[in-house]
Amino acid sequence: MKKENVKDLSNSMQKRVDRQKKLKNEKRTNLIVKIVIIALGVLIAGAILFAIGKQIYKSVNAIKPSDDYSAGLTETGFIKGVTASDIVDMPDYKKLEIPLSDVEFTDEEIDAEIENQLNAHKVLSDDKTLEIKDGDKTNIDYVGSIDGVEFEGGNSGGNGSDLEIGSGTFIDDFEQQLIGHHPGDELTVNVTFPEDYQTEDLAGKDAEFAVTVNGVYVLPEFDDDFVKEYLSDYGDTVEEYRKALAEEKYKENLDKKIEEKILEETTVTRYPRAFLKHTKAIQKFTDLKNFEYINQMYVSYYGSGYSSFSEYNGMTDEEYDASLDETAKKTLKESLVWQAILEKEGVTITEDEVKAYLTEQSGEDAFDKNVETYGKEYTMAMMLRPKAMEILKKYVTVK
Numbered sequence: 001m002k003k004e005n006v007k008d009l010s011n012s013m014q015k016r017v018d019r020q021k022k023l024k025n026e027k028r029t030n031l032i033v034k035i036v037i038i039a040l041g042v043l044i045a046g047a048i049l050f051a052i053g054k055q056i057y058k059s060v061n062a063i064k065p066s067d068d069y070s071a072g073l074t075e076t077g078f079i080k081g082v083t084a085s086d087i088v089d090m091p092d093y094k095k096l097e098i099p100l101s102d103v104e105f106t107d108e109e110i111d112a113e114i115e116n117q118l119n120a121h122k123v124l125s126d127d128k129t130l131e132i133k134d135g136d137k138t139n140i141d142y143v144g145s146i147d148g149v150e151f152e153g154g155n156s157g158g159n160g161s162d163l164e165i166g167s168g169t170f171i172d173d174f175e176q177q178l179i180g181h182h183p184g185d186e187l188t189v190n191v192t193f194p195e196d197y198q199t200e201d202l203a204g205k206d207a208e209f210a211v212t213v214n215g216v217y218v219l220p221e222f223d224d225d226f227v228k229e230y231l232s233d234y235g236d237t238v239e240e241y242r243k244a245l246a247e248e249k250y251k252e253n254l255d256k257k258i259e260e261k262i263l264e265e266t267t268v269t270r271y272p273r274a275f276l277k278h279t280k281a282i283q284k285f286t287d288l289k290n291f292e293y294i295n296q297m298y299v300s301y302y303g304s305g306y307s308s309f310s311e312y313n314g315m316t317d318e319e320y321d322a323s324l325d326e327t328a329k330k331t332l333k334e335s336l337v338w339q340a341i342l343e344k345e346g347v348t349i350t351e352d353e354v355k356a357y358l359t360e361q362s363g364e365d366a367f368d369k370n371v372e373t374y375g376k377e378y379t380m381a382m383m384l385r386p387k388a389m390e391i392l393k394k395y396v397t398v399k
Helices: 005-059 107-122 224-231 239-263 273-300 309-313 317-345 351-362 364-372 376-379 384-395
Strands: 124-125 139-148 147-155 161-164 186-192 207-219
Touching: 107 239, 107 376, 124 309, 139 317, 147 207, 224 239, 239 317, 239 384, 309 317, 317 384, 351 364, 364 376
Parallel strands: none
Antiparallel strands: 124 207, 139 147, 139 161, 139 207, 186 207
């Protein structure tokens, strides 16, 4: 065979080999592309299924608010199907000891309470010898003007306006310019409205106020007449008031310390799952109602409120639901402790007891109103703590 023919044959074979390689590469590439497409499809489908599953899980496990307060309770206010004394580990409440220093209401505390009462019942004095000081509460009348022209909203109308010096209620240093003056004084107060003042016509403007000091509030004398007028529930004399107040505060402190001690030293070994979930639902309903109320109030006063429940509580829906666990367990623990004490003592609650208790607390129709709002079972449960506290106070030793 000639060399040329051999060369042509060799070239032809090489082309065939190259073509076969190309075909194999194309098939391999196509196969890889198919595999990648299938894999991506599987991943996308998996992601979609995961997202759907996650949404379903969130939907199933989300706490749904409930206003059925009486659900899961017996007619006597106990938790249905639960023996509380079996699932709480509490101290021997018959041997409770509380230090006297934790509950007694001292003379110093009584004096502080009297001071609070006096401050709450200050009387306006026009004694011209009184000199206004920082922190004093005064009553004034005023007429405001800019460039000699009275402006809207700058006139007290002769009705008198209470003003505490240093409170920052009035603009600029208005309040400080009253210091050193006396009831009956008439003076001119010069101020400058802030640049960002809410009324644009006044913003940044210099203003002049013609002010009349009507009087300064002073503390009344704490005597028998004061007690008779403002504190007659405690008695008719200062001595009777001090004694009754000390007894009242002693009882309040004792209740608080007994409750703190019994709850701190008690452990719940197992929370009833269904009722814990119900407690969360009630709490969520209550929180949502509070949110609606506050939001409406903000809109009413300021023109805008929170955009969502999440903005209001500072948590995502998932974070909020998670936080309910701790809140609900705290609430449920208290109910279990009170129920356990009544169980151990063999005590049940009667409707007459609850009616008498609620009447004393809130008036004649309190029982019926609570039943209408919360149901009878929940209303009966309101007596659990007071009844348990009665028992605990019989056993406690204060020393």
